[in-house]
Structures are given as C-alpha cells and as structure tokens.
Amino acid sequence: MRIPTTPGETYAVTVTVPCTVSAVMSKSSPLLLITIEEPGQYLVVAPTAELYITDDSALVTRSFRSAPVCMSLRSAAGGGVDVTEETEQTLGRDGREDNLNSAGFSFVAAQSGSLKTVSIQGRSSMEFHHNPVWLKVWKKTEAGQTFLGLSANSVVQENNLANVWTMPENTYIPVGAVITITTHGEGTKDEETYLMGGEEGRLLARVAAITPQEGIGCLNDGGLPLWNYLPVCTLSFIQKVSLSQYARILPVSPEAFAALSSKRPQTLYFIMESAPTPESAPL
Known part of the structure; x- marks a missing residue:
C-alpha cells in the first residue's frame, strides 16, 4: 500500500x-x-x-x-x-540549604528506570574525611529494606564539588517506590543486610530543607529518616521508551x-x- x-x-x-x-x-x-x-x-x-x-x-x-x-x-x-534515553530526577533544590553529615537519605522515585549515576553536592564548609565511600541502594517494602545494588565505584568526598557514584546496570527502580541510599566505608560495603556505614562511611553533603513527609529525609545512624532534609542531588536513569515517540x-x-x-x-x-x-x- x-x-x-x-x-x-x-x-x-x-x-x-x-x-x-x-x-x-x-x-x-x-x-x-x-x-x-x-x-x-x-x-x-x-x-x-x-x-x-x-x-x-x-x-x-x-x-x-x-x-x-x-x-x-x-x-x-x-x-x-530497543531505544533508551537518559532522564534525571533532582532532589534538594528548593528549600533552605545547609550542611549535614548523615548515614544516607530516603526519597520517592519520580520515574522508573535503571539508576545510572548519583551526583551529590559536597559540603560547603570544612569537615570531611579522606577515606573512600560507596553507595548502597535499597527499596522499602512491607518486609523491610530490599537490597538493589552497590555502587561500582567509591568516592573520596570533596567540599564544594559534585561527588558522583556510578551504579551497575541492573539497579532498577520502579516509579513511586520509596528508595533509600546509604553510604559505606570499606568495612560495611559488602553487607547486604540493612546496616549503616558508621563514622567512616558518612555522607558529607550540602542539603536542603523539605516539607516533612513520613519515611522521607536524611538518615540518622539507626537508618531512620529523622531529618527533614534531602541532599542537593541529581539521579540519572536509563529507561526504555516507546518507539512511536522517537525518530x-x-x-x-x-x-x-x-x-x-x-x-x-x-x-x-x-x-x-x-x-x-x-x-x-x-x-
């Protein structure tokens, strides 16, 4: 025809x-x-x-x-x-900013896709350590925290810079899920149980205040999101897209x-x- x-x-x-x-x-x-x-x-x-x-x-x-x-x-x-595209979700962009040392943070995924990178802005003032830090990604379920992946690289966090971690390709995040990212030093990075990284694995980040929301925020040493802050952060995703939408x-x-x-x-x-x-x- x-x-x-x-x-x-x-x-x-x-x-x-x-x-x-x-x-x-x-x-x-x-x-x-x-x-x-x-x-x-x-x-x-x-x-x-x-x-x-x-x-x-x-x-x-x-x-x-x-x-x-x-x-x-x-x-x-x-x-x-199969066609894929890279998309982003930003956190901690609108609220009053501060510096915070935490065990990580929890947030709601705004989209589905394989998490590619996590870029977190370092503190703006002195207080840092010189040891490498890894990220772990978890999904909150009724049974507790489910391990999704360990970052492919470690980062020695720096002030006033974007500290970037790369995730393995199979770190899939569904839209609407409550996702927790924790930071770890060498001693705890290989554990797949929900434990914090301790003093040597803290996240040293620039953060922004958020409207209080249950289960969302920066983590204390017990792994609970008790601080109403999120790091100034950009998460990049790789996701499949409909072929009918693209040339x-x-x-x-x-x-x-x-x-x-x-x-x-x-x-x-x-x-x-x-x-x-x-x-x-x-x-």
Whole structure:
C-alpha cells in the first residue's frame, strides 16, 4: 500500500508480517528504506511524499518527538530496536540549604528506570574525611529494606564539588517506590543486610530543607529518616521508551533527495553506506 507522507517527518510503521518499506520516487523505482523480518514497530524518516509498504494491513503513525542518536540496519529483526534515553530526577533544590553529615537519605522515585549515576553536592564548609565511600541502594517494602545494588565505584568526598557514584546496570527502580541510599566505608560495603556505614562511611553533603513527609529525609545512624532534609542531588536513569515517540536515522541513498526542492530550507541527513548493529549503536 502507498501512504502519503511529508518529507523529513518520522513515521512509526507497525506491521504483523514480514515486509519492506520503500520511498516512492518520482523518476525512478521505489527506494528501499528497510526490510522488516519480524512483526513489530519500526521507524523511518520519509525522504519523499509517499511510502510504499508491502504489508497492506500495516499501521502508519506520524511521530512528533525528536530522535536520540541511534542507528539501524536496512534489515531489521526482533520486533524493532530497543531505544533508551537518559532522564534525571533532582532532589534538594528548593528549600533552605545547609550542611549535614548523615548515614544516607530516603526519597520517592519520580520515574522508573535503571539508576545510572548519583551526583551529590559536597559540603560547603570544612569537615570531611579522606577515606573512600560507596553507595548502597535499597527499596522499602512491607518486609523491610530490599537490597538493589552497590555502587561500582567509591568516592573520596570533596567540599564544594559534585561527588558522583556510578551504579551497575541492573539497579532498577520502579516509579513511586520509596528508595533509600546509604553510604559505606570499606568495612560495611559488602553487607547486604540493612546496616549503616558508621563514622567512616558518612555522607558529607550540602542539603536542603523539605516539607516533612513520613519515611522521607536524611538518615540518622539507626537508618531512620529523622531529618527533614534531602541532599542537593541529581539521579540519572536509563529507561526504555516507546518507539512511536522517537525518530530513528536509517541508511539512505543520495537518490532519495532528487525530488526535493533546492529553493527552500532542507533537512540535512547523513548518508551512510553501513551502520552499526543496534547493540553497539551509541546512545
């Protein structure tokens, strides 16, 4: 079937059988854009005013969001390519700021995703130690605290700087969960029971006052959020996104641009002879 399109716009093509998607050319045969091997949803950037799809039952929907950096092959399998994006949640940005030494903090996750990094602003005044500190991440459940992961690196915390910890890829956090992050020195970092890090594992952070909320705040040495503060902190997440919301760059041929006018502004495309596999594509 033939689908009218706007050159330069991105379309999500949902198919139920293997098929091909081509651009209809005004002075030559259709230009193959992608060969689909399995049912699923795929995206193409329309280089001409029509697409030709060999699956007559395909659904074609225009996409309205910009693209993350991602490449695909002419031949696509596996129901489409997983697309991920990096998002952030910030804590302790609005309240009155102070310095605080604590055992960690609890907060409510505003989104789902794999926790990638935790960046915490160090104290603004003197009082620090020179030993490495690790982070542990926990999820509060009815049964207590469930261990989610240990940071891949330790940090010797510094004043007036963002101290950044990186988390392993499988540290998944669900939206709405109460998450606790605790700090630990060498002696307690390998324990998967909910214990605090002690004097040598304190979080030395710049914090901001919050509206009192049960179960949320900075932790005392017993692991309880008794201080109505949260650190000035940015958490970054990696999450999968709906393919229908994003464009994807596909390899195209220079002939695809023959029908485009040179008298008005044009969208610039990269012409690629080959592309990396989805697994190795940069994000």
